[in-house]
Amino acid sequence: MLDDLPVRLDGVVKRYGNRTVLDGVSLEFTPGVTGLLGPNGAGKCAVPGLSGVEMVRYAARLCGLPGTESLRRAHEVLDWCDAGQERYRPVETLSVGTRQKVAFAAAIVHDPRMVILDEPTNGLDPLERRAMLGRLVTLARDHGKTVLVSTHVLPDVQSICDRVIVLARGRVRLTGAIEQLTRPATPAHRLEGDGPLADLARLLTVRGLPARMVDGDESGATGAILLEPPGSDRIGLVWASARDAGVVIRSLEPAARPLEEVFVQTLRDAEAADETSRGAPGQEVAHAAP
Amino acid sequence: MPLHDVGYRPWRGERLGSAAAIGVIALTGIKLAWTSRWLRRMVFFAWSPALVFAMSFFAFEQAIDEGRLVNMREAARAGRNLDGVGMLGTVLADTLGRTPGYAKGTRAVRPAGAPPVDPKIDVADTRRVVWSRLLLAFMRVPQAVLLAVVIGLVAPTLVSRDLRAKAWLVYFTRPVGRLEYILGKAAILGVLVAAITVLPALALWLMGVLVSPSIWVAVDTWDLPLKAVAASVVLAVPTVLLALAYSSATAESRIASFAWFATWAACWIAHSTLTTAAMVAASRQAEVADASGGGQREGRTGSWGEDPFGDLEEDRSVTARQSSSAGGYPGGGLRGRFRWLSKAAGMDPVIDRWAWLSPYHALGVMQAWIFGIETRPQAVVPSLVSLALVSLVAVIVLLNRIDAPTRA
Numbered sequence: 001m002l003d004d005l006p007v008r009l010d011g012v013v014k015r016y017g018n019r020t021v022l023d024g025v026s027l028e029f030t031p032g033v034t035g036l037l038g039p040n041g042a043g044k045c046a047v048p049g050l051s052g053v054e055m056v057r058y059a060a061r062l063c064g065l066p067g068t069e070s071l072r073r074a075h076e077v078l079d080w081c082d083a084g085q086e087r088y089r090p091v092e093t094l095s096v097g098t099r100q101k102v103a104f105a106a107a108i109v110h111d112p113r114m115v116i117l118d119e120p121t122n123g124l125d126p127l128e129r130r131a132m133l134g135r136l137v138t139l140a141r142d143h144g145k146t147v148l149v150s151t152h153v154l155p156d157v158q159s160i161c162d163r164v165i166v167l168a169r170g171r172v173r174l175t176g177a178i179e180q181l182t183r184p185a186t187p188a189h190r191l192e193g194d195g196p197l198a199d200l201a202r203l204l205t206v207r208g209l210p211a212r213m214v215d216g217d218e219s220g221a222t223g224a225i226l227l228e229p230p231g232s233d234r235i236g237l238v239w240a241s242a243r244d245a246g247v248v249i250r251s252l253e254p255a256a257r258p259l260e261e262v263f264v265q266t267l268r269d270a271e272a273a274d275e276t277s278r279g280a281p282g283q284e285v286a287h288a289a290p
Numbered sequence: 291m292p293l294h295d296v297g298y299r300p301w302r303g304e305r306l307g308s309a310a311a312i313g314v315i316a317l318t319g320i321k322l323a324w325t326s327r328w329l330r331r332m333v334f335f336a337w338s339p340a341l342v343f344a345m346s347f348f349a350f351e352q353a354i355d356e357g358r359l360v361n362m363r364e365a366a367r368a369g370r371n372l373d374g375v376g377m378l379g380t381v382l383a384d385t386l387g388r389t390p391g392y393a394k395g396t397r398a399v400r401p402a403g404a405p406p407v408d409p410k411i412d413v414a415d416t417r418r419v420v421w422s423r424l425l426l427a428f429m430r431v432p433q434a435v436l437l438a439v440v441i442g443l444v445a446p447t448l449v450s451r452d453l454r455a456k457a458w459l460v461y462f463t464r465p466v467g468r469l470e471y472i473l474g475k476a477a478i479l480g481v482l483v484a485a486i487t488v489l490p491a492l493a494l495w496l497m498g499v500l501v502s503p504s505i506w507v508a509v510d511t512w513d514l515p516l517k518a519v520a521a522s523v524v525l526a527v528p529t530v531l532l533a534l535a536y537s538s539a540t541a542e543s544r545i546a547s548f549a550w551f552a553t554w555a556a557c558w559i560a561h562s563t564l565t566t567a568a569m570v571a572a573s574r575q576a577e578v579a580d581a582s583g584g585g586q587r588e589g590r591t592g593s594w595g596e597d598p599f600g601d602l603e604e605d606r607s608v609t610a611r612q613s614s615s616a617g618g619y620p621g622g623g624l625r626g627r628f629r630w631l632s633k634a635a636g637m638d639p640v641i642d643r644w645a646w647l648s649p650y651h652a653l654g655v656m657q658a659w660i661f662g663i664e665t666r667p668q669a670v671v672p673s674l675v676s677l678a679l680v681s682l683v684a685v686i687v688l689l690n691r692i693d694a695p696t697r698a
Contacts, residue, residue, distance in 0.1 A: 047318070047460055048451055049325065062314055062461065065306075080297060110305075111302075142298075
């Protein structure tokens with residue numbers, strides 16, 4: 001089945017004038033949600049003068065759906081996107097959020113195998129944003145679609161993406177499963193709770209389970225504790241220490257590096273690598289040559 | 291939660307080919323363009339010249355039916371207005387002197403028992419020539435001008451609006467290529483061209499058939515509808531491509547609109563200036579020749595001020611008197627007053643040397659060629675080359691510009 005084959009890019013080069021934005025990019029996209037971090041998108045687009053439903057129907061017909069079927073399908077997808085009665089208003093008069101939904105509906109109306117979305121949660125309120133992310137997950141997990149999301153909203157990427165690709169200076173700098181990329185260099189657990197967390201961290205360290213405060217202020221009342229994985233044999237020690245320190249534990253889970261940290265580090269590494277390659281003697285000789 | 295939300299469902303129907311996208315782009319474009327009140331008014335107004343020309347068809351066929359064609363010829367040659375608008379008289383005065391059947395005997399198509407027309411007038415040939423000239427004049431003068439205006443109203447927004455609103459993404463992120471996009475946009479204008487030129491021309495022909503003495507006239511003139519369609523295609527191709535090229539050159543439709551009208555106006559002025567200059571020079575040359583050679587005439591190759599057909603030789607003295615009062619045009623004051631029609635109907639014996647410079651005039655020459663009225667290669671070829679070049683450059687600009695944002 002064609003649908004089972006992954007989408008593959010092999011050595012893709014794209015230039016705008018003298019600027020190379022993709023420089024030998026090779027990637028493989030499998031079903032699931034993939035976050036693309038790096039390049040800016042082109043913004044939303046629509047044909048002026050058409051209403052929301054006409055716009056979605058137009059997109060369906062351009063993709064080869066027959067006339068009546070395209071209208072039925074447009075309404076069905078707009079219903080799923082919760083576009084409401086605003087679908088009958090001209091696209092240019094719609095709110096940013098509704099335009100976003102219409103654009104999304106237009107992108108999926110013909111049931112594509114792969115959907116590429118640029119900042120799909122822009123202009124949406126928190127509830128709508130959550131609903132939109134839910135739709136992407138539904139497409140990927142329930143219908144086996146390959147969803148590529150280009151966004152700078154890293155919490156969105158972390159919450160719905162299975163994989164992430166970081167593009168910088170035209171090259172793929174990082175690619176892999178989110179879980180793998182955000183795993184800390186040293187395995188650790190993160191404990192969050194209410195109460196004197198700094199006291200708990202000190203108590204755990206004294207009792208033989210090294211722990212330290214992260215993401216908190218100097219008072220030690222906020223933030224979280226990063227501790228060695230306690231394992232089943234020492235988990236009781238954690239609960240006992242929390243009780244002794246007067247801390248109510250809200251969560252205890254394997255620690256992950258924030259995606260933002262991974263992203264920033266990747267960009268810095270890319271910059272440093274490029275600086276090094278520019279400063280290499282071979283490059284200088286090449287530039288000096290007539 | 292919407293009332294009818296059934297969730298996301300896959301779609302596994304049969305998809306139409308990418309060629310269907312051409313029709314979709316065209317239909318949607320026409321629907322959007324038709325929302326303009328100005329366009330609706332212009333298209334409606336574009337049919338009104340057909341009513342005026344219909345009077346000429348009616349008067350002509352009525353004359354045949356009543357056996358008055360000979361009288362009509364004499365009246366036309368005397369400069370009388372035969373249909374109230376001067377067109378039929380202008381065409382007839384010329385045609386009956388040039389009909390191939392003239393002096394060869396009759397080949398009339400009148401029903402049996404009907405009174406004869408004139409043994410010297412071939413009714414069928416006369417009808418073909420008169421109808422051709424009237425159709426040509428109809429397509430060259432009111433319809434071509436209206437077409438330029440309507441295309442100027444619609445075309446500038448077609449591509450530029452997509453560029454401004456980034457709507458090109460709607461097309462080029464789907465299975466729509468540059469060719470489908472261009473053909474779809476061109477089809478929008480093609481439909482307008484058909485509504486303004488082809489359909490009224492066909493309606494005129496049909497009306498001519500209906501008011502003629504016999505329905506068999508349709509068989510005699512079967513090729514005229516095809517020629518009208520061909521003339522419209524010739525009119526449409528360069529104009530549509532040029533208008534779309536202008537539209538694709540900028541995201542501001544106002545600039546494209548200005549460029550469109552400026553092109554027609556500037557080329558028209560340039561053509562008129564050069565033609566007038568040539569006429570003045572020829573006139574001076576003729577005066578010098580008259581003064582030195584006793585006023586020998588050059589026949590058909592001479593300037594417009596001379597009798598081009600020879601059939602008016604007998605009326606030379608009358609013509610001379612009329613010409614002096616009608617700006618030097620033979621065939622009476624009628625032809626002088628309706629010089630624009632004479633030229634539009636292809637009765638100007640002088641080759642328009644500068645027609646290739648102006649799209650309007652070049653298109654007119656090509657249409658006259660299609661109707662079989664202008665057959666001189668030295669008149670047709672420059673216009674043909676000029677229009678072909680314009681079309682070619684327009685296609686190159688279009689192909690390069692419409693997806694330029696994906697490359698810029």
